[in-house]
Amino acid sequence: MAWTLAEIAKHVGGVVHGDEAYQVESFATLENAANNQISFLANLKYRKFLTSTVAGAVIVNAEALDSVPNNAIVVDDPYVAYAKAARLLNPVRVHSPGIASSAVINESSSIHSSASIGAQVVIESGVVIEENVVIGPHCIIMSGSKIGAGTRLTANITLCEGVQIGQRCTLHPGVVIGADGFGIANDGGKWIKVPQVGSVKIGDDVEIGANTTIDRGAIEDTIIGQGVKLDNQIQIGHNTIVGDHTVIAGCVGIAGSTTIGKYCVIGGGVGIGGHLSIADNVLLTGMTMVTKSINSAGSYSSGIPAEPTALWHKSVIRYRQMDKLVAKVKELEAKLS
Amino acid sequence: MAWTLAEIAKHVGGVVHGDEAYQVESFATLENAANNQISFLANLKYRKFLTSTVAGAVIVNAEALDSVPNNAIVVDDPYVAYAKAARLLNPVRVHSPGIASSAVINESSSIHSSASIGAQVVIESGVVIEENVVIGPHCIIMSGSKIGAGTRLTANITLCEGVQIGQRCTLHPGVVIGADGFGIANDGGKWIKVPQVGSVKIGDDVEIGANTTIDRGAIEDTIIGQGVKLDNQIQIGHNTIVGDHTVIAGCVGIAGSTTIGKYCVIGGGVGIGGHLSIADNVLLTGMTMVTKSINSAGSYSSGIPAEPTALWHKSVIRYRQMDKLVAKVKELEAKLS
């Protein structure tokens, strides 16, 4: 199937420079595109490939237009336009409604007739599944959970008891929502379990990446806000709250009872301690270690980037000697005055 | 269902101050409790909510008693008492014995009649499942594994060949026990596999969080001691030994052939190298990097907490210049003497 540049420009709110009737079939990178493909320039690292691209068309902003060798679609934000155009060219996979014969469904659950329930899904008692929900193969939905309209669980996802998922969410394989939080109390040297009685409540338009885990609350619920986007292998502790439209990259760990604000952007591998509060609009760069609350918007960082191992050995020694160095400088100051 | 304060106090070994016949139905936080609920004060961060709570009762230690606005149950350790009372108010979910018709069970396995085997469970040959074990939906128990009495595998857990789990353990969804350790040898530039012939042996009263992985030993077994508590997304390498009653928070990685002592507490995101030894009673704060053995009990740390990104850029430059700084100070010293 092919789309004209006019159709694509209309869909993304852009203006064609060149042949409006030119047809493209799919997206490609500037470097590898053929002339029946469309590309885009968003990250300036790839600008060097623009003038030589053989893509049939390129989505650019006005500034880059002069360097486009073929047709262009000019927009304000080429990355957003690419996202929208790519969806036009690659519609979401449609799943037929119905329940696979190998699924095991408790009869007390309510499943909308438009929902699609895949092979070997297990749905326990009292579950509510709204219209157009897609539950892929091998998912487990435990008692009392509720899944909002248009949400898709791709495959092999476990929702524990009483988990609530909003509308239009996408959960990827291996996700576990609502497993017990890590609550233990030391009873004379022996650790005893603190029952985890809360659950997890997830807003609308949330995406959750593969093998990410979100624990149920100890008393009240763990809460993921509207429009939150979570990458793979994130761990979110019990009773943590993630504010609306916050984005978290892969391998982030957030301990329990921490509140993350709205519109935050958290880089990969960040660790955030428990019982903290992070303001709205906070950016944390990759691998940052957060041990105290952050009360103002802005960008925060920690960690020391890689250096050759021989230098690193020296640096670590210098780091360990900082105390001595400070003492020496004090001594010098005393001598001088 | 409701419990009197007298019943709860008896269960936790506390003393009621106020109305012994007062009834509560569930736990809530100090901040959000209603008067038919009970709360507790353990973390002093939440003391500010004590005087204004409308909870029907609060579990406190003697020191905080005067600030309780309503009924109180006084105990030595409010967190332990909360854990015990919460279990009283929220009994463990009971699973009916029997084997789901969709489970696939090898007939050479021995399953106690009191065990509960959930939907689409797979049990291979020579498996032994003791009394009152609960195997939730989609678990896989490979050949020769053994699961001790009273243990619960919640759902979607994989035990590979010959894994032994003790009594009264709880494993959460996505856990993988006994996958091959990461053993490779470089045979003239090409990596060849070292067969992983050991297995994994897990003690009694162990809890293992969602998506945690514990690899099988190369030759001998990987061993998790009695009463160990593991949070989510922990990785434990082959032939590592975790001592009794050690507690490990989420996202910790422990390489192979390392021995962790007893009663250790390991914070989230810690990394521990291979072939090391960690003494008993070691505390590691979050994100600590352990590259050498730790031979004495005590608290250890590393990592630099977050700062505003602009300052961080400066700090990294300063860090890189430490060598020059030391040289300068030496020069000054020479000049002065």
Place this chain on the structure above:
Amino acid sequence: MAWTLAEIAKHVGGVVHGDEAYQVESFATLENAANNQISFLANLKYRKFLTSTVAGAVIVNAEALDSVPNNAIVVDDPYVAYAKAARLLNPVRVHSPGIASSAVINESSSIHSSASIGAQVVIESGVVIEENVVIGPHCIIMSGSKIGAGTRLTANITLCEGVQIGQRCTLHPGVVIGADGFGIANDGGKWIKVPQVGSVKIGDDVEIGANTTIDRGAIEDTIIGQGVKLDNQIQIGHNTIVGDHTVIAGCVGIAGSTTIGKYCVIGGGVGIGGHLSIADNVLLTGMTMVTKSINSAGSYSSGIPAEPTALWHKSVIRYRQMDKLVAKVKELEAKLS
């Protein structure tokens, strides 16, 4: 079953010193071996156990031969010889060909008659499974995927649409290949999804550890080269390329669109940013933070190892004061000149 030292020496290309007809049944560590077992010395940390071992034979290099108390097999690389001998003594588990009755297979898929398809496997449309492939219980193979000859998916693995796996690979439980990459675009404050239209292509002889995730590409494919070995809980972002024969330890996170060279060795817990390039033959020690491209072969590191917490508190303060210290030293220099 037992093997003579002559048989083992022949298999590993070594020379027996002692009784060639001596028989051993299995491997053990130097410390714990019995006299019907064989051991090896590769890591010098364990040399202290050599002279007192009761192992019936030990695989060593020529240098250590004199210290072997019993029979020896002398080789150039004892670890490689151990790997090969351990495979001889522990042959790979054989799986009978055929399709389990509980598997759900789309009839448009092509499954070689020598393949073994386990219990409750789901295979969607247009899948190609070559000879001698083993698909363990609960695996999900989505539409259009292809699995090369001799590859084994142990259990509970999810391959999303169009994933291609080479020959002789081993994937461990919980692995997810081809879930959507983390592509989002900010459309006026609201995050919208960037469709992830590429897939994942994995070479021959690749091993992938438990709960590791490899995302599908946004436009083109994510690529894992020939002979790559990945440990557990690794996250590989969309459009990342991992070069042939590179080895990555557990808990590593690699962001999207990064290219890792050939023959790299990446330690546990390393984090690598997006859109970077890492040269061939780069070694990264554990927990290193990579924020820039690395253009030359060699060893790179970062991170500060653990110290007692009281010292760490001081170190962090000193680190924060480096700027002041530099200023002071400048002042002293000015005074002195």
